[in-house]
Amino acid sequence: MKKLINRPEDVVKEALAGMQAAHSDLIRVDIEQRIIVRKDAPIQGKVGVISGGGSGHEPMHGGFVGYGMLDAACPGEVFTSPVPDQMLAATKAVNGGAGVLHVVKNYTGDVLNFEMAAEMAAADGIEVESVVTNDDVAVQDSTWTAGRRGVGVTVLLEKIVGGLAETGAPLAQVAELARKVNNQGRSMGMALTSCTVPSVGKPTFELGEDEMEIGIGIHGEPGRRRVKLASAAEVTEMLATPVIEDLGLKAGDQVLAFVNGMGGTPLIELYIVFDALHRILHGKNITIARNLVGSYITSLEMAGASITLVRLDDELTRYWDAPVHTPALRWGR
Amino acid sequence: MKKLINRPEDVVKEALAGMQAAHSDLIRVDIEQRIIVRKDAPIQGKVGVISGGGSGHEPMHGGFVGYGMLDAACPGEVFTSPVPDQMLAATKAVNGGAGVLHVVKNYTGDVLNFEMAAEMAAADGIEVESVVTNDDVAVQDSTWTAGRRGVGVTVLLEKIVGGLAETGAPLAQVAELARKVNNQGRSMGMALTSCTVPSVGKPTFELGEDEMEIGIGIHGEPGRRRVKLASAAEVTEMLATPVIEDLGLKAGDQVLAFVNGMGGTPLIELYIVFDALHRILHGKNITIARNLVGSYITSLEMAGASITLVRLDDELTRYWDAPVHTPALRWGR
Amino acid sequence: MTNEDVLHWLERTADVMRENRAYLTDLDSAIGDADHGINMDRGFSAVRDKFPSMASMDISTQLRTVGTTLVSTVGGASGPLYGTAYLRAAGATSAKQELAPADVVVMLEAFLGGIVARGKAQTGEKTMVDALTPAVAAAKRALDQGATLAQITSQATAAAEEGMKATIPMLATKGRASYLGERSIGHQDPGATSSWLILRSLAEICAGQ
Amino acid sequence: MTNEDVLHWLERTADVMRENRAYLTDLDSAIGDADHGINMDRGFSAVRDKFPSMASMDISTQLRTVGTTLVSTVGGASGPLYGTAYLRAAGATSAKQELAPADVVVMLEAFLGGIVARGKAQTGEKTMVDALTPAVAAAKRALDQGATLAQITSQATAAAEEGMKATIPMLATKGRASYLGERSIGHQDPGATSSWLILRSLAEICAGQ
Numbered sequence A, B: 001m002k003k004l005i006n007r008p009e010d011v012v013k014e015a016l017a018g019m020q021a022a023h024s025d026l027i028r029v030d031i032e033q034r035i036i037v038r039k040d041a042p043i044q045g046k047v048g049v050i051s052g053g054g055s056g057h058e059p060m061h062g063g064f065v066g067y068g069m070l071d072a073a074c075p076g077e078v079f080t081s082p083v084p085d086q087m088l089a090a091t092k093a094v095n096g097g098a099g100v101l102h103v104v105k106n107y108t109g110d111v112l113n114f115e116m117a118a119e120m121a122a123a124d125g126i127e128v129e130s131v132v133t134n135d136d137v138a139v140q141d142s143t144w145t146a147g148r149r150g151v152g153v154t155v156l157l158e159k160i161v162g163g164l165a166e167t168g169a170p171l172a173q174v175a176e177l178a179r180k181v182n183n184q185g186r187s188m189g190m191a192l193t194s195c196t197v198p199s200v201g202k203p204t205f206e207l208g209e210d211e212m213e214i215g216i217g218i219h220g221e222p223g224r225r226r227v228k229l230a231s232a233a234e235v236t237e238m239l240a241t242p243v244i245e246d247l248g249l250k251a252g253d254q255v256l257a258f259v260n261g262m263g264g265t266p267l268i269e270l271y272i273v274f275d276a277l278h279r280i281l282h283g284k285n286i287t288i289a290r291n292l293v294g295s296y297i298t299s300l301e302m303a304g305a306s307i308t309l310v311r312l313d314d315e316l317t318r319y320w321d322a323p324v325h326t327p328a329l330r331w332g333r
Numbered sequence C, D: 001m002t003n004e005d006v007l008h009w010l011e012r013t014a015d016v017m018r019e020n021r022a023y024l025t026d027l028d029s030a031i032g033d034a035d036h037g038i039n040m041d042r043g044f045s046a047v048r049d050k051f052p053s054m055a056s057m058d059i060s061t062q063l064r065t066v067g068t069t070l071v072s073t074v075g076g077a078s079g080p081l082y083g084t085a086y087l088r089a090a091g092a093t094s095a096k097q098e099l100a101p102a103d104v105v106v107m108l109e110a111f112l113g114g115i116v117a118r119g120k121a122q123t124g125e126k127t128m129v130d131a132l133t134p135a136v137a138a139a140k141r142a143l144d145q146g147a148t149l150a151q152i153t154s155q156a157t158a159a160a161e162e163g164m165k166a167t168i169p170m171l172a173t174k175g176r177a178s179y180l181g182e183r184s185i186g187h188q189d190p191g192a193t194s195s196w197l198i199l200r201s202l203a204e205i206c207a208g209q
């Protein structure tokens, strides 16, 4: 295992310490409780927006804590959902009296732990709404699965919803916008290589030199199918087509296009994928009104990429454009 | 070779097309002339700041073109210096009458090509100053080498100098600040893995599962020495110590600390390195007044990291903090 | 069984989870995210830290302690699932100083009930439920036939092992493995395996009686 | 030699650079950045595109065209170095309709002169200069002894090959390889190798005469 780490069991703790040291102007890290809280939280009268999940997806979610996005994040062990105690602590830390939104990616572990946390928060008299993201079209016939996974849309949703929450909008409206973003977004990802969970020490799956996985999640789970390596243009086609179809995009639609790297893929390749995606959408007369290109929701050092498209309207565009100031995303201030 | 690319010979061209499609609000890409120009260039009365070098280091340099940083960038083939024609075209495109600064990383290829470009520009009556960055402490006794390489400091220099140029300062002053930043900064890098030049198709060097290279450049050149894998804390020590000593940092000094990923190393590991660096500097009573953590000067998909420290004073801090709006770095607007 | 026996059971479980940390994680690598063994070991290591204080607790309090500890240290799907299981088991044994064979069966039913209540899985979905459901049924049968606690728990363990093996050909429709679709077939479910280990530890303790 | 011979030389050089693309790149992988063969092939492919128009040019214009083409397509260290070399060669042959053996030696001197002027390297620094310096010396010697053009160029090529091999034990102090320090020892310099190939192509053409 080749990683810049110390003891595997200290990876999350030390990465959190590094974030604290680098971003003390924006966030407060509670290493003990394992939560990252916006420095000025709780903000009276503002809905608190929190999220969380396993670590290994950096910058998600801790890198999105700050003005105009998340009020707190709960990092679990690598690829393992955090525990209800963390979510409860985060919920309490950001509750400014207007209630708290839990942004939950649809994985059994995340859903069950956030569910328990919401029960505890309710018991403490804190109003909580939960929104579950499930944008991964690689997971089909969700009646026969735990349901589509929450992946790339989660990042965009946290930005857009955080923008609305900053205006002082009530919890119900914030939750409603969150559901709307989730409904308007779809994603699909692929891997050129596997990744190694530090405490495991060997790759989660083996891939031949001439193979790739299509339809992977963000936890090094094997994908839906293994195929021979293909060109960036072909890969982009494989990812974009099901996304476009599942979302029912039509000529004239405007989208927010997000080309995401899985952690080990350099920016130069992501721009090649974005170029291919741009051609595909242009050919269908679908306009990329906004875009995000970079590694924002990763699987440790996995090489690969995912494509997320969100259908935009004025409301979504407005809150995407709204100022944000977090360690990983910043504009407008 | 596992990459999200099409034909190796199209990598640079397609990545440029992707950048154009993603950032048309900030930059103008001339695929034919192979230059990336700030959208509102030339700006009358403002010194134009340009840089360039081989591709494969994204986001450097193209990702730094925009308000408050570079006016243009010249991307060469992967790991190969661009040609004088590109540099001349970029120089002409950004010349607003106040002259143009060439930021050149110290590699024979870059130096010789920029030298020829400067001769051509002078022949065309454009005032050009060149500043060569050479911050890599891995290269010793530069009387016996082509001199120290230009690495991480280049990124920070382009931001700081771009901030001053934005104020309308004259060419001589801009060049002087550039030399000052270069003098006040040092870097050192390491690799956990090699990288593969697309048109070559196989790794530039082979590294055993238990080996790493210390003192690498940014072109997949082998490093100064090959050692057994070590912990993040030990690696950080190996990189930081020569930087601190060569820069002669003393207790009470303030620095801009830059932990850079080489392309294949995920953010979670960079924060662990930053945590280790923070401990080392804290122990020496050196204050990290500003920092940058992320993959900004890369070697394709190489796994590894580099550490850059720049001694700060009020002037450097002011122009580091100044607003910047480029594809890769943005704050203050 | 006494609170001392329960403590032995929990100690045995903690050891077994450590011994099988890599095995459970390998199973999870094939159809999940390679952490089940790590999760279970982390959770039961936290439980181990509480053993000193648990000697003086009554059975229900011991089980409640395990439940809350797992909930707050395991994470993942198995944390809330096993956490709820032990919490329900605690509820089913409250105020009991000793557990008669019938009480143990009631406890196991509650254990399974907690997992089903939390996870909403039915048998055949390639989860813990596929090991625990036949195990509880076997335990009941043995009890009705007047078997001893040793027989009840060993027959429950045997049934759990069968149920666990039966997950191999199953298509996962719950949990992470369900994302694999057809590719989940041919692999043994990690959670069903940890459930079997929990029961086997119980049987080993009761074998003494 | 006529402008037709020069064109043959350049055509041969372009083919040789293509054939040795991988070889030169491998040499550069060991002590550089794995692109020398790619750079030379890219440059001479661009030159190849100009062959049609070059047939009607005089020798000096042919060489100038090669120089400007290499400068604007190769990049790296070798682009300005070889570019300047051909430009200087063009200068040394201006207004000549044919090159006598003495003119060819003058051309080769100018070629080397351009590389030294641009790169400031001396012999022993593990660069092109280590192949070209002995080659030019050998050419002069042969000329003084009244050798034929075929003999001059083949002796220059032999000297270049020796000089190229002599770079193997050298410690690089110029160019990218110098960053390796001691580790540059034991590897043949890529640029010295391409210089030898350029001379060998010339000798092959002149062998006919």
Ligand SMILES: Nc1ncnc2c1ncn2[C@@H]1O[C@H](COP(=O)(O)OP(=O)(O)O)[C@@H](O)[C@H]1O
Binding pocket: A079, A080, A081, A108, A109, A110, C028, C032, C033, C035, C036, C039, C040, C075, C076, C077, C078, C079, C081, C115, C118, C119, C120, C121, C126, C127, C128, C129, C174, C175, C176, C189, C190, C191, C192
């Ligand atoms: N809905 C569910 N009901 C019962 N058991 C489940 C359910 N979902 C998952 N499981 C069990 O959880 C196990 C995985 O646990 P673990 O790997 O620790 O969590 P995660 O899947 O979050 O990484 C699976 O093998 C399966 O037996």
Ligand SMILES: Nc1ncnc2c1ncn2[C@@H]1O[C@H](COP(=O)(O)OP(=O)(O)O)[C@@H](O)[C@H]1O
Binding pocket: B079, B080, B081, B108, B109, B110, D028, D032, D033, D035, D036, D039, D040, D075, D076, D077, D078, D079, D081, D115, D118, D119, D120, D121, D126, D127, D128, D129, D174, D175, D176, D189, D190, D191, D192
């Ligand atoms: N200062 C110099 N003078 C002469 N030749 C040089 C000098 N620096 C480098 N070279 C030659 O250039 C060759 C490398 O060329 P190339 O790989 O194309 O460029 P780069 O090093 O920029 O990648 C070296 O093998 C060496 O022979």
Ligand SMILES: [Mg+2]
Binding pocket: A054, A079, A080, A081, A109, C033, C035, C076, C077
């Ligand atoms: Mg997990």
Ligand SMILES: [Mg+2]
Binding pocket: B054, B079, B080, B081, B109, D033, D035, D076, D077
């Ligand atoms: Mg090069």
Ligand SMILES: [Mg+2]
Binding pocket: C028, C032, C033, C034, C035, C036, C076, C176
């Ligand atoms: Mg798991």
Ligand SMILES: [Mg+2]
Binding pocket: D028, D032, D033, D034, D035, D036, D076, D176
């Ligand atoms: Mg080279």
